[in-house]
Amino acid sequence: MKVEHNNDSxxxxxxxxxxxxxxxxxxYFMDMLTFKVEDHxxxxxxxxxxxxxxxxxxxxxxxxxxxxxxxxIIELKxxxxxxxxxxxxxxxxIPPYLTPEYEPMMNEWLSIMKLSTQWLMLDxxxxxIKALTLRDDVPPADRVVLARKYSVDNWxxxxxxxxxxxxxxxxxxxxxxxxxxxxxxxxxxxxxVFGRRTLTxxxxxxxxxxxxxxxxxxxxxxLLLARRHNVAEWLREGFIELVRRSEHLxxxxxxxxxFKTAVRLYRARxxxxxxxxxxxxxxxxxxxxxxEPGTLKSYGPVDRVAxxxxxxxxxxxxxxxxxxxxxxxSLTLEEAQALGYDTAIxxxxxxxxxxxxxxxWEQPNDDYTNSTTSAIAxxxxxxxxNELSVAPQYGIVDRALKARKAGVDEWLQSALVEMVQRPERxxxxxxxxxxxxxxxxxxQQRMDPETPYPxxxxxxxxxxxxxxxxxxxxxxxxxxxxKFYHHPEDENERELPRAPVDIRLFENDRDMGQFKxxxxxxxxxxxxxxxx
Numbered sequence: 001m002k003v004e005h006n007n008d009s010x011x012x013x014x015x016x017x018x019x020x021x022x023x024x025x026x027x028y029f030m031d032m033l034t035f036k037v038e039d040h041x042x043x044x045x046x047x048x049x050x051x052x053x054x055x056x057x058x059x060x061x062x063x064x065x066x067x068x069x070x071x072x073i074i075e076l077k078x079x080x081x082x083x084x085x086x087x088x089x090x091x092x093x094i095p096p097y098l099t100p101e102y103e104p105m106m107n108e109w110l111s112i113m114k115l116s117t118q119w120l121m122l123d124x125x126x127x128x129i130k131a132l133t134l135r136d137d138v139p140p141a142d143r144v145v146l147a148r149k150y151s152v153d154n155w156x157x158x159x160x161x162x163x164x165x166x167x168x169x170x171x172x173x174x175x176x177x178x179x180x181x182x183x184x185x186x187x188x189x190x191x192x193v194f195g196r197r198t199l200t201x202x203x204x205x206x207x208x209x210x211x212x213x214x215x216x217x218x219x220x221x222x223l224l225l226a227r228r229h230n231v232a233e234w235l236r237e238g239f240i241e242l243v244r245r246s247e248h249l250x251x252x253x254x255x256x257x258x259f260k261t262a263v264r265l266y267r268a269r270x271x272x273x274x275x276x277x278x279x280x281x282x283x284x285x286x287x288x289x290x291x292e293p294g295t296l297k298s299y300g301p302v303d304r305v306a307x308x309x310x311x312x313x314x315x316x317x318x319x320x321x322x323x324x325x326x327x328x329x330s331l332t333l334e335e336a337q338a339l340g341y342d343t344a345i346x347x348x349x350x351x352x353x354x355x356x357x358x359x360x361w362e363q364p365n366d367d368y369t370n371s372t373t374s375a376i377a378x379x380x381x382x383x384x385x386n387e388l389s390v391a392p393q394y395g396i397v398d399r400a401l402k403a404r405k406a407g408v409d410e411w412l413q414s415a416l417v418e419m420v421q422r423p424e425r426x427x428x429x430x431x432x433x434x435x436x437x438x439x440x441x442x443x444q445q446r447m448d449p450e451t452p453y454p455x456x457x458x459x460x461x462x463x464x465x466x467x468x469x470x471x472x473x474x475x476x477x478x479x480x481x482x483k484f485y486h487h488p489e490d491e492n493e494r495e496l497p498r499a500p501v502d503i504r505l506f507e508n509d510r511d512m513g514q515f516k517x518x519x520x521x522x523x524x525x526x527x528x529x530x531x532x
Contacts, residue, residue: 161467
């Protein structure tokens with residue numbers, strides 16, 4: 001029996017109809033990319049890479065259409081397979097990395113930070129910044145290095161503030177990491193917050209023991225060098241040393257420094273040592289025995305020495321010199337010239353010995369001479385001011401540089417001691433001129449951790465303020481560099497997350513390491529909004 005088919009039946013219409021077109025899901029229909037990292041191939045969805053401007057040239061040249069695998073391979077350099085795998089574990093998690101307990105390790109976060117910054121994957125970079133900011137296992141010096149490398153100003157600011165608060169001196173390893181210039185700024189930040197220590201004279205004398213080598217030059221040799229280099233401060237230092245030393249000036253030393261200078265030095269020495277007692281001359285009634293006193297001419301002791309020498313009367317010479325030795329008035333330059341060099345210097349030595357022989361006179365000890373240095377300097381200025389006024393005066397740094405060139409360690413020590421004692425901190429220009437190592441060393445001596453700090457409470461805000469002032473330029477440069485990695489959400493976020501910092505109070509002056517933790521958290525570090 002023949003069966004007839006009805007082509008118009010609904011069943012046939014359904015079988016002959018074309019299937020409806022398939023719609024690619026706008027979110028989960030993903031194109032795939034193949035990457036070559038060294039000798040490893042990776043194939044992953046393209047969505048996270050299409051948002052990066054770094055990969056735009058690769059995607060435009062190769063396309064994301066279905067082609068042969070070899071044609072779509074994108075070769076990545078400046079990355080290792082392990083680093084790339086770590087990044088993929090974060091953005092394309094697969095078991096066992098899907099569990100809530102999974103958290104990348106420190107070295108993995110650093111790999112993620114490196115690649116996301118290098119490839120301008122801003123969402124991933126932002127996540128890495130937040131994660132690394134909250135970690136407390138990154139030493140501050142390392143955070144400074146990371147902040148510079150990845151342009152995160154908040155890391156640098158927090159790290160510098162932490163270094164400024166540490167009780168101990170910075171280690172050489174930390175100084176090497178952050179650089180000498182930044183290390184100087186750290187010490188200057190400490191000084192802004194905690195103040196500068198006060199050094200005793202004994203501490204100053206031993207301060208440069210390991211820094212300055214002993215010089216074989218004596219005081220007179222340094223004085224002659226000071227004249228050669230024409231530095232008033234060095235001349236004054238040489239004069240002060242010659243005034244305060246216990247040994248008198250010898251004839252040869254006097255000849256070397258010059259007759260006039262030697263006489264003036266002895267005048268200053270005489271004024272410095274204890275004045276000889278006033279001795280009243282006993283009245284013997286000789287005046288009544290003098291006949292016709294108005295016809296006699298009176299001569300001063302210096303003139304009588306000349307007359308006695310002229311007439312060859314030794315007793316008259318001795319009598320006049322004895323009078324000059326014991327008289328209260330110092331020997332003038334004119335008198336010294338009239339007496340002659342040898343006689344004047346020997347007379348000055350005799351006057352000094354006479355002064356020291358008086359009852360109640362004691363050899364000044366170091367404490368006394370140190371305490372009267374300013375008084376000695378005044379005497380030197382009064383007696384030798386003419387010579388000092390001719391020589392130009394130089395600043396501390398210029399004197400230190402000249403001292404190095406001249407090879408006189410005492411002058412270098414004097415300049416550096418002055419820098420340690422002065423109220424002003426070491427500036428960037430001074431550190432550069434002296435050499436960063438010397439500049440850092442001076443800063444360390446100004447803030448020695450073994451010396452008690454003033455008993456003050458300093459909040460984190462005070463430390464942050466000092467940090468901002470010292471590192472203003474560097475933090476600005478880091479913020480400017482960070483604009484290249486600007487993320488849209490930064491417009492609505494005024495501050496970056498950071499690890500909480502407690503307000504700390506020093507419980508004792510000697511140990512900055514013992515802190516009393518307050519219950520109130522420190523104010524967060526603020527960051528200005530960045531604009532494109």
